[in-house]
Amino acid sequence: MKVSADHVDASALRILIADDSDSDRLILKTLLKRLGHEVRAASDGREAVTVFPDYQPDIVLLDVLMPVMDGIDAARRIKEMAGEELVPVIFLTSLTDADALAHCLDAGGDDFLTKPYNKVIIQAKLGAFNRMRQMHRTLSRQRDLIQDRNRQLLEEQQLAKRVFDNIAHTGCLDADNIRYHISPLSIFNGDILFACPRPAGGMHILVGDFTGHGLPAAIGALPIAEIFYGMTTMGFSGSDLLREINDKLVRILPTGMFCCAALIQADFHLNQLRIWNGGLPDGVLIRRDGTKEFLESKYLPLGVLSSGRFDASMEVFHTSAGDMLLMMTDGVLEAENQNSEQYGGARLKQALDNASASEQLIDAVLTDVVAFCGHRKGRDDLTLVSLKMVVDAEFRQPAEQLPQSVLKGPTDWHCVYEVRDETLGKFSPLPLLLHICMEVPGLRRKSADIYTLLSELYNNALEHGVLKLSSDLKTSSDGFSYYYSERERRLGNVDGHFIRFSLAHRKTDAGGQLRIICEDSGDGFDHTTELESQATEAHYSGRGLMLMQKLGNSLRYSEYGSCAEIVYDWELAEPVPE
Amino acid sequence: MPIRTHRSDDGQTLTIQIEGRFDFSTHQAFRNAYEHEDREVSNFVVDLSQTTYLDSSALGMLLLLRDFAGGDRARIQLKHCNNDVRRILTISNFEQLFSIQ
Numbered sequence: 095m096k097v098s099a100d101h102v103d104a105s106a107l108r109i110l111i112a113d114d115s116d117s118d119r120l121i122l123k124t125l126l127k128r129l130g131h132e133v134r135a136a137s138d139g140r141e142a143v144t145v146f147p148d149y150q151p152d153i154v155l156l157d158v159l160m161p162v163m164d165g166i167d168a169a170r171r172i173k174e175m176a177g178e179e180l181v182p183v184i185f186l187t188s189l190t191d192a193d194a195l196a197h198c199l200d201a202g203g204d205d206f207l208t209k210p211y212n213k214v215i216i217q218a219k220l221g222a223f224n225r226m227r228q229m230h231r232t233l234s235r236q237r238d239l240i241q242d243r244n245r246q247l248l249e250e251q252q253l254a255k256r257v258f259d260n261i262a263h264t265g266c267l268d269a270d271n272i273r274y275h276i277s278p279l280s281i282f283n284g285d286i287l288f289a290c291p292r293p294a295g296g297m298h299i300l301v302g303d304f305t306g307h308g309l310p311a312a313i314g315a316l317p318i319a320e321i322f323y324g325m326t327t328m329g330f331s332g333s334d335l336l337r338e339i340n341d342k343l344v345r346i347l348p349t350g351m352f353c354c355a356a357l358i359q360a361d362f363h364l365n366q367l368r369i370w371n372g373g374l375p376d377g378v379l380i381r382r383d384g385t386k387e388f389l390e391s392k393y394l395p396l397g398v399l400s401s402g403r404f405d406a407s408m409e410v411f412h413t414s415a416g417d418m419l420l421m422m423t424d425g426v427l428e429a430e431n432q433n434s435e436q437y438g439g440a441r442l443k444q445a446l447d448n449a450s451a452s453e454q455l456i457d458a459v460l461t462d463v464v465a466f467c468g469h470r471k472g473r474d475d476l477t478l479v480s481l482k483m484v485v486d487a488e489f490r491q492p493a494e495q496l497p498q499s500v501l502k503g504p505t506d507w508h509c510v511y512e513v514r515d516e517t518l519g520k521f522s523p524l525p526l527l528l529h530i531c532m533e534v535p536g537l538r539r540k541s542a543d544i545y546t547l548l549s550e551l552y553n554n555a556l557e558h559g560v561l562k563l564s565s566d567l568k569t570s571s572d573g574f575s576y577y578y579s580e581r582e583r584r585l586g587n588v589d590g591h592f593i594r595f596s597l598a599h600r601k602t603d604a605g606g607q608l609r610i611i612c613e614d615s616g617d618g619f620d621h622t623t624e625l626e627s628q629a630t631e632a633h634y635s636g637r638g639l640m641l642m643q644k645l646g647n648s649l650r651y652s653e654y655g656s657c658a659e660i661v662y663d664w665e666l667a668e669p670v671p672e
Numbered sequence: 673m674p675i676r677t678h679r680s681d682d683g684q685t686l687t688i689q690i691e692g693r694f695d696f697s698t699h700q701a702f703r704n705a706y707e708h709e710d711r712e713v714s715n716f717v718v719d720l721s722q723t724t725y726l727d728s729s730a731l732g733m734l735l736l737l738r739d740f741a742g743g744d745r746a747r748i749q750l751k752h753c754n755n756d757v758r759r760i761l762t763i764s765n766f767e768q769l770f771s772i773q
Binding site for chain 2: 303305349350351352354372373374375390391392393394395398424428436
């Protein structure tokens with residue numbers, strides 16, 4: 095469009111007039127020109143409509159009664175052609191009847207001027223309509239700008255979301271025994287849900303809810319994802335992850351922003367769940383027989399307490415294959431219906447009771463929440479995840495599928511690592527030892543085996559050797575929880591004790607041989623009877639000797655069980671690249 | 673006004689009362705309620721008797737107040753919460769940081 099508004103004289107307008115009376119037309123044209131405007135005159139409505147597109151006037155003045163096409167018809171067409179642009183149409187009339195004047199405005203006109211013309215009034219009206227026209231144009235421009243910026247922002251967010259998804263969703267959320275639902279309020283949502291297999295088997299799941307949603311929440315989620323996947327893959331425990339994540343969030347988040355979260359450490363081999371809940375609604379553990387246990391939040395959310403005051407103790411639950419764990423964010427309980435009532439815990443319990451097959455647990459709860467809310471859109475993000483405990487073998491180890499690294503690394507080496515005194519109670523050497531072994535080219539694919547061997551040896555040395563706990567305790571559910579509380583207690587008093595790992599690796603024709611020796615300062619145990627009893631009975635856990643025998647090529651105890659030696663022969667999947 | 677403040681006669685205690693929903697929309701008003709007071713206030717009372725709802729951003733604002741009032745040395749009481757509000761404070765274990773009555 096022409097930009098008369100940008101003229102030096104802002105009030106100089108480009109005006110189209112149409113009047114079939116030659117004298118009236120001439121009078122008006124002269125008058126407008128004297129006022130400093132540019133004028134194009136037409137003798138009827140048809141001509142006005144024809145010249146309109148090329149002339150692009152700022153304001154149109156139309157006589158109402160004209161031959162060929164009258165002013166009202168012309169006004170309608172001109173308005174159509176102008177589209178979103180505001181081109182004021184003012185009718186010229188000698189009519190004085192109120193109904194007739196009103197009819198002009200009903201037909202799409204913006205105002206009228208009565209003949210004979212009054213110069214002062216014409217000048218004032220043109221000024222008023224010019225202001226309106228400029229305001230309209232400013233608003234349209236601003237609207238277009240906002241639309242443009244919004245579209246740009248959404249595109250950027252979509253791109254950022256792809257990056258975010260690549261970082262955040264690399265884990266094992268699609269495992270057969272996990273079901274989940276995430277509903278985003280915006281492209282990014284304040285809820286996080288990560289799952290990652292542990293090198294020893296089993297997995298970690300982190301479900302959380304940041305204060306607020308959108309970009310700030312997503313930015314906070316990124317370092318959590320990095321720590322969660324990184325440390326889990328390296329073999330760190332749930333408590334280690336929690337401490338690290340909390341510490342990071344305390345440092346990077348402004349006060350007032352935090353993350354309500356629950357961390358689940360599932361071990362399918364030991365059949366146990368370890369759970370930490372800080373600020374999320376009660377988790378529900380549904381046993382195979384239908385009984386339910388509620389796992390309430392016992393801690394402050396992540397990112398609130400400094401590391402000195404943060405408590406990362408995880409509660410231990412003994413489970414069986416077929417047990418289900420359900421965790422959710424507060425969006426579920428706070429979902430509102432038309433009457434602003436919240437869904438709440440009572441309705442959730444009812445929905446869980448009604449859910450017949452445990453497989454459809456999440457669907458049952460979701461259907462119920464949606465039915466309750468009606469068509470009202472959720473105010474908060476809403477995330478649900480369920481985990482089914484399975485038999486160890488059903489959970490596949492993804493490390494075996496890793497591409498074999500072609501990088502060269504150390505193949506012939508020996509190292510001794512000893513943990514002493516109070517460090518025994520505070521620090522697990524497993525991630526470090528696993529890391530050393532994973533430097534061997536080709537051995538990374540066997541990380542699950544190696545981690546299992548290291549952790550079985552370490553746990554035996556610590557729990558049975560140093561802490562003198564009897565595995566018989568773990569044969570009953572009561573004893574099971576006693577065992578773990580006793581373990582915590584005794585860990586406070588380990589002065590004078592040690593656990594020493596000696597690792598040696600050498601290259602063989604087919605792959606390599608790893609030799610692990612684990613010694614401890616305990617009194618030892620009768621490993622001969624232990625092996626026999628495990629072969630005959632289905633133990634809750636025992637000492638995992640059977641498992642180690644299966645994995646390693648040889649398992650040998652000496653010094654009355656306080657020194658264990660495992661030899662692990664492994665083969666490359668493909669021939670060694672020369 | 674959804675947020676009212678009241679100073680005790682000795683000026684030591686500032687009471688902040690929140691009416692209706694305590695969520696992000698009250699962010700600025702809540703901050704104004706305590707930031708514009710002079711330094712003599714040693715006790716804070718957040719009166720939640722008229723509060724119908726509290727969300728996680730409100731929890732964040734309470735943490736901001738706690739920081740302002742001296743962090744671990746802060747003396748803040750949360751008073752008269754209804755059951756819904758209490759439930760949210762309990763889930764988040766805020767009783768470890770605030771005195772809740």
